[in-house]
Amino acid sequence: MMLQEQHMAERLRLAGLRPTRQRLALATMLFGAGDRHVSAESLHQEAVAARMDVSLATVYNTLNQFKAAGLLREVAFEGDRTFFDTNTSNHFHYFLEETGSLVDIGIDDLEVKGLPDLPPGTEIDRIDIIIRLRKTRA
Amino acid sequence: MMLQEQHMAERLRLAGLRPTRQRLALATMLFGAGDRHVSAESLHQEAVAARMDVSLATVYNTLNQFKAAGLLREVAFEGDRTFFDTNTSNHFHYFLEETGSLVDIGIDDLEVKGLPDLPPGTEIDRIDIIIRLRKTRA
DNA sequence: TTACATGCAAACTGTTTGCAAATAT
DNA sequence: ATATTTGCAAACAGTTTGCATGTAA
Numbered sequence: 259m260m261l262q263e264q265h266m267a268e269r270l271r272l273a274g275l276r277p278t279r280q281r282l283a284l285a286t287m288l289f290g291a292g293d294r295h296v297s298a299e300s301l302h303q304e305a306v307a308a309r310m311d312v313s314l315a316t317v318y319n320t321l322n323q324f325k326a327a328g329l330l331r332e333v334a335f336e337g338d339r340t341f342f343d344t345n346t347s348n349h350f351h352y353f354l355e356e357t358g359s360l361v362d363i364g365i366d367d368l369e370v371k372g373l374p375d376l377p378p379g380t381e382i383d384r385i386d387i388i389i390r391l392r393k394t395r396a
Numbered sequence: 397m398m399l400q401e402q403h404m405a406e407r408l409r410l411a412g413l414r415p416t417r418q419r420l421a422l423a424t425m426l427f428g429a430g431d432r433h434v435s436a437e438s439l440h441q442e443a444v445a446a447r448m449d450v451s452l453a454t455v456y457n458t459l460n461q462f463k464a465a466g467l468l469r470e471v472a473f474e475g476d477r478t479f480f481d482t483n484t485s486n487h488f489h490y491f492l493e494e495t496g497s498l499v500d501i502g503i504d505d506l507e508v509k510g511l512p513d514l515p516p517g518t519e520i521d522r523i524d525i526i527i528r529l530r531k532t533r534a
Numbered sequence: 535t536t537a538c539a540t541g542c543a544a545a546c547t548g549t550t551t552g553c554a555a556a557t558a559t
Numbered sequence: 560a561t562a563t564t565t566g567c568a569a570a571c572a573g574t575t576t577g578c579a580t581g582t583a584a
Contacts (some may be wrong), residue, residue, distance in 0.1 A: 263582085273411075276557090276558055276564070278558070278565080279565095280564080280565070288458060290450075297548095298548080298549080306432040310432055311566095311567090312566095313565070313566045313567070314566095315524060315550080315551085315565080315566065316548070316564080316565060316566070317548090318548090319551095322550090322557065332474050332475065334472055334473060334474040334524075335472060335473070336471065336473055336524075338469050338547070338573090338574085339547095340474070340548080340549085346479040348455065348522045350514070352514075354515070355521060362582090363511075367510050367512040368508065368509070368510050368511060368512075369508070369509040369510045370506065370507070370508055370509075371506070371508075371509060372505050372506050373505070373506060373547085374505040374506075375491070376529060377492070377499070379531060379532050380529040380530065380531060380532060381526070381529065381531075382529060383493060383525060383528040383530040385526070385527050385528070386406070386472075386524075386525070386526040386527075386528065387508070387523065387525045387526075388472055388523070388524045388525075388557085389511070389520060389523050389524075390520070390522050391514060391515065391518040391521060392465070392518065392521040393517060393518060393519075394517050394518060394519045414538065414539070414583060414584080416540080416582075416583070417540095417582085418539080418540070419539085435573095436573080437573085449541095450540090450541095451540070451541045451542070452541095452574095452582090453540080453541065453542075453543095453574090453575080454539080454540055456574060456575070457540085459570095460575095476548090476572070476573065477572095477573075478548085478573080478574085
């Protein structure tokens with residue numbers, strides 16, 4: 259077992275998840291490199307392409323378990339597919355309409371001002387911002 | 397035919413939509429009072445409760461036609477239901493997690509600052525902001 | 535009278551689930 | 560040894576679509 263996988267196994271164990279072959283493989287794909295935005299379908303295809311044997315149902319279940327464990331965040335999104343983000347810190351997104359892909363915006367860059375009073379008895383859980391970008395038309 | 401319905405018929409005609417009985421009924425429910433946030437299911441139930449004869453498929457089709465005509469906006473949203481907003485002007489939303497409902501925030505109240513440079517060749521189509529509120533815990 | 539809209543049911547897509555076989559501890 | 564996880568297929572929810580019937584212009 260590679261060093262990275264040992265680390266990943268530890269991380270899963272800490273999250274209360276048994277480091278099974280499938281979960282290790284998916285976790286390595288997800289968290290091995292930089293921040294990623296995936297759908298269940300796209301991650302499954304990637305796994306299949308890498309000859310890792312994982313069923314689509316397991317990908318769904320795993321993504322939801324990772325989300326419940328706080329390893330992933332679901333991105334608020336209009337449309338038919340659910341996207342998961344490996345960056346769980348407070349940050350926002352560009353959505354490139356042309357390609358249908360998401361790009362992170364660091365929270366340091368962005369500031370929201372002038373929030374009106376919240377309804378009584380409520381507090382902010384989090385703020386989702388999606389800036390939809392289209393191609394500049396000539 | 398009531399005055400309001402004549403006005404509604406005109407509005408539909410201007411949008412290139414024939415003012416049929418069903419479309420008039422739905423348009424009146426949607427645009428008759430203040431701003432609203434509906435799902436296909438909720439609007440259909442409302443119509444049924446008001447003894448207006450509309451099929452769920454027609455509600456879906458009508459909502460999509462209204463959206464295409466610019467009479468409605470779809471709200472970016474994580475989850476299984478699609479929400480439509482009768483307020484098509486630039487504005488944002490509170491999402492009350494407790495009740496699953498949306499509340500408008502006027503754009504005048506809110507300001508986004510420090511937007512980093514856009515990827516080249518792109519421009520902002522629009523900005524979706526959802527502020528998720530939870531009940532203050534005691 | 536002709537093109538468009540509706541309703542129904544069937545199709546479709548993304549997602550979840552029940553259960554038997556496989557695996558981690 | 561025991562509880563958990565997996566894969567598959569079937570179930571499911573929300574949404575769209577084909578087609579015969581109804582309706583607006």
